Amino acid sequence: MIIVMNHDANQQEIDHVVTRLRQVGFNINLSEGVERTIIGAVGECAKLNDVAIAAMAGVEKVLPITRPYKMVSREFKDEDTVVKIGDIEIGGGDLQVMAGPCAVESREQLLTVAKQVKSAGAAILRGGAFKPRTSPYSFQGLEEEGLKFLAEAREITGLPIVTEVVDASTLPLLCKYADILQVGARNMQNFFLLREVAKTDKPVLLKRSPAATVEEWLMAAEYLLAGGNPNVMLCERGIKSFDTYTRNTLDLTAVPVVKHLSHLPVVVDPSHAIGNWRFVQTMSRAAVAAGADALIIEVHPNPAEALCDGPQSLTPKKFDRVMRDLQVITAALKNGLNSK
Ligand code: PEP
Ligand code: MN
Numbered sequence: 001m002i003i004v005m006n007h008d009a010n011q012q013e014i015d016h017v018v019t020r021l022r023q024v025g026f027n028i029n030l031s032e033g034v035e036r037t038i039i040g041a042v043g044e045c046a047k048l049n050d051v052a053i054a055a056m057a058g059v060e061k062v063l064p065i066t067r068p069y070k071m072v073s074r075e076f077k078d079e080d081t082v083v084k085i086g087d088i089e090i091g092g093g094d095l096q097v098m099a100g101p102c103a104v105e106s107r108e109q110l111l112t113v114a115k116q117v118k119s120a121g122a123a124i125l126r127g128g129a130f131k132p133r134t135s136p137y138s139f140q141g142l143e144e145e146g147l148k149f150l151a152e153a154r155e156i157t158g159l160p161i162v163t164e165v166v167d168a169s170t171l172p173l174l175c176k177y178a179d180i181l182q183v184g185a186r187n188m189q190n191f192f193l194l195r196e197v198a199k200t201d202k203p204v205l206l207k208r209s210p211a212a213t214v215e216e217w218l219m220a221a222e223y224l225l226a227g228g229n230p231n232v233m234l235c236e237r238g239i240k241s242f243d244t245y246t247r248n249t250l251d252l253t254a255v256p257v258v259k260h261l262s263h264l265p266v267v268v269d270p271s272h273a274i275g276n277w278r279f280v281q282t283m284s285r286a287a288v289a290a291g292a293d294a295l296i297i298e299v300h301p302n303p304a305e306a307l308c309d310g311p312q313s314l315t316p317k318k319f320d321r322v323m324r325d326l327q328v329i330t331a332a333l334k335n336g337l338n339s340k
Helices: 011-023 045-051 107-120 144-157 168-177 191-198 214-226 254-261 270-274 277-290 316-338
Strands: 002-005 027-032 037-042 059-063 083-085 088-090 096-100 124-126 161-164 180-183 204-207 232-236 266-268 294-298
Touching: 002 011, 011 027, 011 037, 088 096, 096 107, 096 316, 107 124, 107 144, 107 316, 124 144, 144 161, 144 168, 161 168, 168 180, 168 191, 180 191, 191 214, 204 214, 214 232, 214 254, 232 254, 254 266, 254 277, 266 277, 270 277, 270 294, 277 294, 277 316, 294 316
Parallel strands: 096 124, 096 294, 124 161, 161 180, 180 204, 204 232, 232 266, 266 294
Antiparallel strands: 002 037, 002 059, 027 037, 083 088
């Protein structure tokens, strides 16, 4: 529920309401606006009668949260969440790009591409060390050795790293190296993993399952927030449709829809959605125009020899072109807004 305080409610009255709610087990999110304070509270509403919040000093009204997801919803928290990774902000108004290979394949491959994506303007380095593959015979990742190469690449380039956590048993290892934990599309509804990830202090990139509705995706994010981790980014990476020409169908409608329903930042992954490098530039433009806060793009020094997802990987040269193109798009969007 949402507790709207009177515009002249004092700090003591606000504290009093918050304390009472916490006493009966509610999770609290405080939004202190210029006009008034709004208190978001998630818990068992049956206990509300005992508390009689509406009658407390300084309370203007109590509103129920109507959505099945609570902490993730705009009803609970109206202002955009900005996820901070060092001094990089996701959701703060500036487009950020995460880039790198699908999988860490070798020290040389990773360090080469890390320097290349950095010089093209990427803010975050991606690379999988544990690879969940459709076939058990495909390359499964370098595991801890791969994480060490990622840490070395961060040391050299200064780029923070995003890498996938595939299960709870490897989570402590991932936390030792990663700046952002990626929960992959296949694990979006692995609720036991989500509960463990929620206990960490790492920002999370939560990919949408190819078969998940927007509501199921937001409910998965709710596990993370309800479990104590507010630093969640939602990543649209393509859903299944009847058309098999592209690997998946990039659901760009999800960007404005999710930003309307939730305060969490939205990241778009055109590489996994399309599965073909040719269309990555165009759909990156479209994602930014649709309101994405960040993109995650696969780049490989030599896609023809990639051990994983070569057909969708950009060469560093093509990635550089995409980055220059995106500067034009973001400037045009900013100019458009300023001229209104
Ligand atoms: C990836 O980012 O390398 C990946 C496996 O993505 P997804 O979980 O979206 O398939
Ligand atoms: Mn991949």
